[in-house]
Amino acid sequence: NAGVTQTPKFRILKxxxxxxxQCAQDMNHxxxxxxxxxxxxxxxxxYYSVGAGITDKGEVPNGYNxxxxxxxxxPLRLELAAPSQTSVYFCASNQGGSNTGELFFGEGSRLTVx
Amino acid sequence: xxxxQSPQAVILREGEDAVINCSSSKALYSVHWYRQKHGxxxxxxxxxxxxxxxxxxxxxxxxxxxxxxxxxLYLTASQLSYSGTYxxxxxxxxxxxxxxxxxxxxVIP
Numbered sequence: 001n002a003g004v005t006q007t008p009k010f011r012i013l014k015x016x017x018x019x020x021x022q023c024a025q026d027m028n029h030x031x032x033x034x035x036x037x038x039x040x041x042x043x044x045x046x047y048y049s050v051g052a053g054i055t056d057k058g059e060v061p062n063g064y065n066x067x068x069x070x071x072x073x074x075p076l077r078l079e080l081a082a083p084s085q086t087s088v089y090f091c092a093s094n095q096g097g098s099n100t101g102e103l104f105f106g107e108g109s110r111l112t113v114x
Numbered sequence: 115x116x117x118x119q120s121p122q123a124v125i126l127r128e129g130e131d132a133v134i135n136c137s138s139s140k141a142l143y144s145v146h147w148y149r150q151k152h153g154x155x156x157x158x159x160x161x162x163x164x165x166x167x168x169x170x171x172x173x174x175x176x177x178x179x180x181x182x183x184x185x186x187l188y189l190t191a192s193q194l195s196y197s198g199t200y201x202x203x204x205x206x207x208x209x210x211x212x213x214x215x216x217x218x219x220x221v222i223p
Contacts, residue, residue, distance in 0.1 A: 031209055042116065042201055042213040043156070050208050058210065090155055094209050102146070102158035103211060 002026050006091050006106035013081040013113045021076040021109045023091030030096035032074040033058070033103065034066065036087040043090065049074055050096060081113045115139045117204050117214035125220045126192045134187040134217045136202030145178055145185040146203035146211055149196075156201060159187075189219070197221045 007022045025032065030051050035043040045058030049068040063085060065077040078085060088110050092103040117138045126132055136145065143164045148156040162178035162185060175188045189196055199218045203211035 033210065035213075042216050045210055045212070048208065048210055056208075059212070096209065101161060101209075103148075103156075103209075105155035105157075108155055 004091055004093055004104050004106035006089075006109050008109060009107065010110045011112070013078075013111065015081060015083065015113060017081050018077070018079050019081070019111075021078070021089055021091075021111075023074045023076065023106060024072050025074075025091075025093040025104070026072065027093060027095075027104065028071060029093035029104070030071070031094040032068065033092045033094075034064070034074070034076045035090045035092065036060065036085075037090060037108075038087050046076065046089075078111075083113050085111065086113045087111060116212060117202050119200075119202060119214040119217045121217060122215070123218040123220075125222060126189075126196075128194060128221055128223055129191055132189045132192060132219060134189070134200050134202075134219070136185045136187070136214050138183045138204050140183070140204065142178070142180055142183050142185070142204055144205045145176075146205065147174075147176060147185075147187050148201045148203065148213075149198045150201065151198040159200075192219075192221045194221050194223065 004025045033048045034046040037043045044060045047066040049055045055066050088108045090108050091106040117136050120135045145162045147159040150156040178185045197220050199216045201216050202214040
């Protein structure tokens, strides 16, 4: 199993451009999450999903959008990129339900907005 | 509210012990602990559940004081591989984890 796969690993954007960060998991997990981590800081929740067709905002959702059309995929869209969105983005998944357990993280996508 | 961790950073020599503390202003039902090495994703260490149940994968222990809304991670006989940043996390609905401020641990020979 590949676990959680994120693409791209690195990307440089110009201010005002848009892009989509892809996230896919092959563990049949119901819950998926997007976090961002600024340099030297902790992780902040952007959006999360508890199943296909169901998404909700986390702590820092402004400037982002998500969709969950399948159990496997949870893309994060950045509209009108700003320098404040320069960060490392981590996608994570969890089995959900009554299982309280670990988050499985992807390797991260490093985004720079210039 | 983000959990607060202490200390912010610590340097240990191999074989020494360390304690990392995590405090929350909200009631805790479970506490997660993760370790992140530079340039990598966080890796799950353990989860402590209300009632005392502990689930983990590594030989690192932790405590969970529900009344004080605190958790502590105990690293004994530290190894070079223990170096990294440690994050605690408090769990909300739908198993959303709010991560703490982080503690940077460096183990030197």
